[in-house]
Amino acid sequence: MQISFFKQRKPMKNARKQSHMRPSHHRKFCRLNDLKPGCCGRIRHHHSSGAIRRRLLDLGLVPETTVVVVCAAPLNDPLLLKLENDQIALRRREAALIEVETLFDDSVS
Template sequence: MTLNDTLPNQTVVVLRHHATGVIRQRLMDLGIMPQARVTMVRSAPLGDPIEIKIDNTHVSLRRAEAAGIEVTSITQSEAL
């Protein structure tokens, strides 16, 4: 599953991302790294970009970038 597949208000954990070069560094600088918890906030009206929340920071990503971020959903008990 990728970050692109998540639904609004769904919290996921980042497993890895397949970006390279400058994009990979940008994602790491924004806090999108393995084991980070990310919540999908919303998608723009035309579908691109998406808004995600990492800790208390809101970030907008293109769908193409989100498609390269592999995530796994967390269960309700893990969220607490």
């Protein structure tokens, strides 16, 4: 199961299609920047590559990790995330490259 999150770009596209094709009542997927403050999501996969991907992974934004969106900055961007014991600031631009599974149904905007 774990491995499917690390598929190459092409297979990953298919994986995404599949997830859209079979909508589930219990599992909802969205981008990290769509989560409202206070909501919680589990990272599914990254849509970035290269330096950004590496940096996000380095900071612990690794698939299967649970992220809480604490709040947004006063001007609505960047986002303040909490994962495990760390607080991480991330621009919406980059948050939009992370696909998450929302852990509460009503949390998607």
